[in-house]
Amino acid sequence: MPTVVVDDVHVTYTVQGAARSGRGGATGALSRLLSRRPAADAPGSGTRTVHAVKGVSFAAYKGEAIGLIGSNGSGKSTLLKAVAGLLPPSRGRIHTQGQPSLLGVNAALMGDLTGERNVVLGGLAMGMTREEVRARYDEIVDFSGINEKGDFISLPMRTYSSGMGARLRFSIAAAKSHDVLLIDEALATGDAAFRARSQERIEELRAHAGTVFLVSHSNSTIRETCDRALWLEAGRLLMDGPADEVIAAYERG
Structure with a gap:
């Protein structure tokens, strides 16, 4: 039985005060979240609709460590929040076994x-x-x-x-x-000794039939920690497979 099933999930929300151009994407917009109801952009209103996750589907199983990779604003952190139950999908379904724990939220x-x-x-x-x-x-x-x-x-x-x-x-x-532990960039902080301790602990969690999701901008961290990777760009899942293969494709562009 899978621990997480993501079935054709879309996440859309409305933000205020977001520029219509420039950098920041969905990640920056999420911090200004006001409403989860889809809405059309109104000229001069200072609001816009962000379609952060677009039709993503996958299943995760016990004992897996899955890395999420992609450029800034690709929807990685938004997808983690949706799996954790913090952002309800505007379309599609998410099924989880037990209570997912998003690092830093459950232990606020x-x-x-x-x-x-x-x-x-x-x-x-x-x-x-x-x-x-x-x-x-x-x-x-x-x-x-x-x-x-x-x-x-x-x-x-x-x-x-x-x-x-x-x-x-x-x-x-x-x-x-945890049945499902979601980690967003936490391993990017700290020295090599801390990262080694963290990776060892993730292996222990997996050995106890847990599933770990890890978002990181460090491809080496994903390679060392995860056996599977999901590549997201502009909210869409481009590739799902062995971590080495997905990262190699991502690095080739």
Whole structure:
């Protein structure tokens, strides 16, 4: 049985204040999301409709690690949000086994609270009990590596760099097994040692019959971590197959 089935999925939403030309695409528009109802562009209204995902279909299975590749604005992050249930498809269907976990959303962290407090709250948000959080606390902090240059875990998260915050989010999410774990660019932050730890943990999740989706602009990360890749451009799925083959085609353009 597949863990995720995406059947002819389209995701369309309306954004306000988005320029009709220039760079940014669907990824930038998503941050200004106002409405999920499709609407025609109205001249002078300052709104436009974004058709971010266009007729994408695939099935994912237990034990797979699937990389999503494509240029900026190709729909990768939007597709992850749709699989996580955060953006309802305007057409088509998504079926998932269990509750998908989108890294950094299920374990939403708060900038005014210390890293220590966020580990507790993030672990609870991921479905762990307080006893499980206490038992895994040291492992989570050590895995993130944020204390390697000082006692940052006792400081508010707003004092962290974006990389430190991303590493802590991954560490919290990786402390629990998931039916489906969705990771968006988290492994791009951190040094080689952190990336190695992350890839090892992803292998452990897969060994426990989990399915992992990874968005990354680093083709080497996809090659090292994933056995399958999906290539999206302009919201359409261009290729689905072994990671090495898909990446080679993508690099050839």
